[in-house]
Amino acid sequence: MSSVFHRGAGDLPEARRAEGAAIWDAHGKRYLDAAGGAIVVGIGHGDSDVVAAMQEQARRVAYAHGTQFTSEALEQYATELAPLLPMDEPRIYPVSGGSEAVETALKLARAFHLSRGEPSRHKVIARTGSYHGNTLGALDASGREPLRRPYAPWLGRALHVPAAYEYRCALPTHPDGCGERHAELLDRAIRDEGPETVACFIAEPVVGATLGAAVPPDDYWPAIQEVCRSHGVLLIADEVMTGFGRTGRWFGCEHWGVRPDILAAGKGASSGYWPLGLTVASGEVFESLEGTAFIHGFTFSHSPVGAAVGRAVLRKLRDGDLVQASHDKGERLLKELMAELADHPNVGDVRGMGLMIGIELVQDRDSKTPFPRAKRATERVVAAAKDAGLLLYPSTGCADGTDGDLVMLGPPFVITEDEMTEAVDKAAAALRTLTD
Ligand SMILES: Cc1ncc(COP(=O)(O)O)c(C=O)c1O
Incomplete structure (x- = not known):
């Protein structure tokens, strides 16, 4: 039994190694850190x-x-x-x-x-x-x-x-x-x-x-x-x-x-x-x-x-001209997420600036009605993404202090083109858990 007063709930994987936009756990599983932790890591992991x-x-x-x-x-x-x-x-x-x-x-x-x-x-x-x-x-x-x-x-x-x-x-x-x-x-x-x-x-x-x-x-x-x-x-x-x-x-x-x-x-x-x-x-x-x-x-x-x-x-x-990279990559990532999620019935809005991007999840797009909190929409999406090796940043309560689901992307500015494609694909797949 661990003596640590952990922050996260459930069994947390052990982070062993990190480089660029990726983190590996003790079992060798790779996670694309599309959240930069808590929108923290700009220059990338593992910089010697x-x-x-x-x-x-x-x-x-x-x-x-x-x-x-x-x-x-x-x-x-x-x-x-x-x-x-x-x-x-x-x-x-x-x-x-x-x-x-x-x-x-x-x-x-x-x-x-x-x-x-x-x-x-x-x-x-x-x-x-x-x-x-x-x-x-x-x-x-x-x-x-x-x-x-x-x-x-x-x-x-x-x-x-x-x-x-x-x-x-x-x-x-x-x-x-x-x-x-x-x-x-x-x-x-x-x-x-x-x-x-x-x-x-x-x-x-x-x-x-x-x-x-x-x-x-x-x-x-x-x-x-x-x-x-x-x-x-x-x-x-x-x-x-x-x-x-x-x-x-x-x-x-x-x-x-x-x-x-x-x-x-x-x-x-x-x-x-x-x-x-x-x-x-x-x-x-x-x-x-x-x-x-x-x-x-x-x-x-x-x-x-x-x-x-x-x-x-x-x-x-x-x-490394990384502030410009945040601008340029952010534009691309936002555009690709918008295109990929355009028809998703539970994606109300995709917004942001640079590599700071938010996706607001709703039960009904036309009325912008949020999911009831009990549905734990954010938690389900973030867990599905993590299973698939993609880290997203969660938030709840945006609509009225209780309901209102968000996931955010804030990857390191060194994220590669391939990794951005991976982030879009895996985020879209995780969001499909809302409609399954
Ligand atoms: C805008 C803003 N201000 C303050 C804080 C608090 O920072 P810290 O968690 O490092 O204490 C955060 C953390 O998420 C934040 O996003």
């Missing part, structure tokens, strides 16, 4: 240059506390990353994952307002249908009902406005002017609360797991940014899933020219080689804190090894 960078840094200095030392690896990483960020004079605060990055971002927003003599600004506005992490601050910002439900008594401070979810948009004027309407809803929420009480608005540029790669209309982000600025509300871009090339640009914000005040990243920053998250403050936010202490910190933040890994991953993305 990243392993060498990690090893070299660990040999030199594995750990030095962030309040006592900086490191060459960290300084170099930040210098190379800064010009790629959609921010002015960014300052990078490395942590150990996406949830920590979001917690840090929320506290940073609060610290900014305190430093400027606006202590009444403490409220966080986020969106329904969002995910920002599983620690309590990040979970409170999240609008992912199945994850919130057990912990509801501990949550409830954050406010939520609707996310841009074009497939199920409830705005009366849909599809016209949805971005503007959403911005009006945010504007009204801020005014109702009192702008002098609102610290920040946090959102994912393209909604990740909760709504399955829901891409907002083009008028959404410019209007939202304008509303935030007009009320002195800091804009936090949660790029934990969209960052580091996942949507076909370095950061999702770039698609709409958004310049956030604070940015959170994780996942693709290290491509899974190290538990790395990043909180980034704009120059203005950083400077406001100078002379005052940012009361916050984690034992494992500012890790020299994490920085060495981040830097090696950045180089792989840049030298």
Whole structure:
């Protein structure tokens, strides 16, 4: 009997080896990792240059506390990353994952307002249908009902406005002017609360797991940014899933020219080689804190090894032109999935950007009626795919917080043409279990 408190249910295969877009288990079975884990692995598995960078840094200095030392690896990483960020004079605060990055971002927003003599600004506005992490601050910002439900008594401070979810948009004027309407809803929420009480608005540029790669209309982000600025509300871009090339640009914000005040990243920053998250403050936010202490910190933040890994991953993305590869391969994969699934009676929508793709499953296509949760549509599809050697990323609750089934694809950007064909064929076969 295992002494591990496993995350997954049932018997988990043992991962033995991984390379490129594939993982092999202890029995030699190969899985095409079309989910990149949890939409994490951008540069591909088994990269020996990243392993060498990690090893070299660990040999030199594995750990030095962030309040006592900086490191060459960290300084170099930040210098190379800064010009790629959609921010002015960014300052990078490395942590150990996406949830920590979001917690840090929320506290940073609060610290900014305190430093400027606006202590009444403490409220966080986020969106329904969002995910920002599983620690309590990040979970409170999240609008992912199945994850919130057990912990509801501990949550409830954050406010939520609707996310841009074009497939199920409830705005009366849909599809016209949805971005503007959403911005009006945010504007009204801020005014109702009192702008002098609102610290920040946090959102994912393209909604990740909760709504399955829901891409907002083009008028959404410019209007939202304008509303935030007009009320002195800091804009936090949660790029934990969209960052580091996942949507076909370095950061999702770039698609709409958004310049956030604070940015959170994780996942693709290290491509899974190290538990790395990043909180980034704009120059203005950083400077406001100078002379005052940012009361916050984690034992494992500012890790020299994490920085060495981040830097090696950045180089792989840049030298291999992998962000462009995510764009180009994503276009192809999306097109092929759309064509293959066009007549499937239970595929309501296929959407996404770059190599971040969501497939929404419905009981009835015309009415967009979701499967009842008890049918476990997502679980059945994901299990059938895994049996066939294809890893997909599951999510539920997108339609109403309980019902609503999604599977996502987010493969490494090094996925080959043959592997993309395999992913499409095996995904289509797994989806046939819904009609059998
Ligand atoms: C958009 C977004 N934010 C935050 C998180 C939390 O990141 P982590 O699981 O690394 O704590 C995730 C994870 O899926 C995410 O997709």
